[in-house]
Amino acid sequence: MSLGSSPWDTACVQLADAARHLGLDEGMHDLLRMPRRSVTVSVPLRRDDGQLLVLTGYRVQHNLARGPAKGGIRFHPSTDLDEVKALAMWMTWKCALMGIPYGGAKGGIAVEPKMLSDQERERMTRRYAAELVPLIGPEKDIPAPDVGTDEQTMAWIMDTYSAHTGHTSHGVVTGKPLSVGGSAGRAGATSRGVQLAMFAALRERGLDPADVSVAIQGFGKVGALAAQYLHDAGCRVVAVSDVKGGVYNPRGLNPTALIRHLARGADTVVGFPGTDTLSNSELLELDVDVLVPAALEGVITAENAGRVRARMIVEGANGPVAAEADPILAEKGVVVVPDILANGGGVAVSYFEWVQDLQAYFWTEDQVNERLAELMERAYAQVSRLAAERGLTLRAAAHVIGVGRVAEAHRTRGLYP
Numbered sequence: 001m002s003l004g005s006s007p008w009d010t011a012c013v014q015l016a017d018a019a020r021h022l023g024l025d026e027g028m029h030d031l032l033r034m035p036r037r038s039v040t041v042s043v044p045l046r047r048d049d050g051q052l053l054v055l056t057g058y059r060v061q062h063n064l065a066r067g068p069a070k071g072g073i074r075f076h077p078s079t080d081l082d083e084v085k086a087l088a089m090w091m092t093w094k095c096a097l098m099g100i101p102y103g104g105a106k107g108g109i110a111v112e113p114k115m116l117s118d119q120e121r122e123r124m125t126r127r128y129a130a131e132l133v134p135l136i137g138p139e140k141d142i143p144a145p146d147v148g149t150d151e152q153t154m155a156w157i158m159d160t161y162s163a164h165t166g167h168t169s170h171g172v173v174t175g176k177p178l179s180v181g182g183s184a185g186r187a188g189a190t191s192r193g194v195q196l197a198m199f200a201a202l203r204e205r206g207l208d209p210a211d212v213s214v215a216i217q218g219f220g221k222v223g224a225l226a227a228q229y230l231h232d233a234g235c236r237v238v239a240v241s242d243v244k245g246g247v248y249n250p251r252g253l254n255p256t257a258l259i260r261h262l263a264r265g266a267d268t269v270v271g272f273p274g275t276d277t278l279s280n281s282e283l284l285e286l287d288v289d290v291l292v293p294a295a296l297e298g299v300i301t302a303e304n305a306g307r308v309r310a311r312m313i314v315e316g317a318n319g320p321v322a323a324e325a326d327p328i329l330a331e332k333g334v335v336v337v338p339d340i341l342a343n344g345g346g347v348a349v350s351y352f353e354w355v356q357d358l359q360a361y362f363w364t365e366d367q368v369n370e371r372l373a374e375l376m377e378r379a380y381a382q383v384s385r386l387a388a389e390r391g392l393t394l395r396a397a398a399h400v401i402g403v404g405r406v407a408e409a410h411r412t413r414g415l416y417p
């Protein structure tokens, strides 16, 4: 397969590599590539000024062999079916790698949520959720937050679904507020997982996490808390960015102060006192020990991979490294801790949330964090061991494990009819 740079191309190249390594036949490879269901819905929205705006929404259930579909919902202007298919495929391998009983899904609406009022966002979310009612449910497909969505979005989806089914259904979404069946520890879970994966990779190479410098692209739900946790653990977070640009201080930033700055109403990290401004592309090429892309996919490509100076990339985002960039990074000796491992903490605690919802019995934050650490450390150890045994990159090993488990589930279940 030729190397491409779209998210779907990248996902297909990664699957093809794993399929080759596992010796899967062409039929199984096709079965694993094709999304099980792809739905495109029209999302008509009455704006506050009375105008009608018709948006396009998607939900892709990539694979259901290991359990109900699981994956986030994204509100972003560049969301399209190609992107959602890729993100859904990565969810399938991620859930399998993390050892949790889910298939993979993803959804989204092509929209800039910041251009909508709170009321418009609520009406849009509820209409989209209503279109998905026949598809989603605690035993069928369980959405969660992603780029441009949050706890409140999940509460609206849960409420809309519950209104349609006639009873309160906590387990239909995860990443909910605590007041409606959310889990302690979910908000920080992806970022904690990023930290756990990063520290495991550093320690394995004899590096002390407290000695490393880090640059983080994306200062949203994943990036901001990753900055916070890494800073608290002693790392020097020298640069962070958002869609408007980045800030840099070689002596280290104070993520707590930056988060407070945004909470007080600033709409970007750019201009934060005591920092220099830098662009997103400059951030990706900084001379740091660890780079954490935590924004969108495809930011490291064949064009800029050669200029990456970080020794390690820990993928907080899904698909930030295009397939064509992977061999360039490997050649340079850059260790890539891949998305399906590094950001698997989010879906791990989503799984815990769903388990708690189904049992209507809730855990403490310490219990959640302890079990998250167990799952992350187990997945990291399995990937690292296979990579060492077979001379694979961490990404290839992670895919071999994830894809292999899904293929095994298909073989065990057999084909209907």
Ligand SMILES: NC(=O)c1ccc[n+]([C@@H]2O[C@H](COP(=O)([O-])OP(=O)(O)OC[C@H]3O[C@@H](n4cnc5c(N)ncnc54)[C@H](O)[C@@H]3O)[C@@H](O)[C@H]2O)c1
Binding pocket: 145, 146, 147, 148, 149, 190, 217, 218, 219, 220, 221, 222, 223, 241, 242, 243, 244, 280, 294, 295, 296, 297, 316, 317, 318, 343, 344, 346, 347
């Ligand atoms: N939220 C989760 O639990 C979770 C779990 C696993 C993986 N992820 C992945 O992590 C990534 C970030 O998700 P999030 O939930 O933090 O989203 P978010 O919407 O909370 O934050 C996204 C951040 O990226 C920035 N951004 C957007 N477009 C950008 C661009 N073109 N260049 C630079 N920065 C840009 C935004 O300004 C914001 O700071 C995504 O790839 C998502 O799929 C999220």
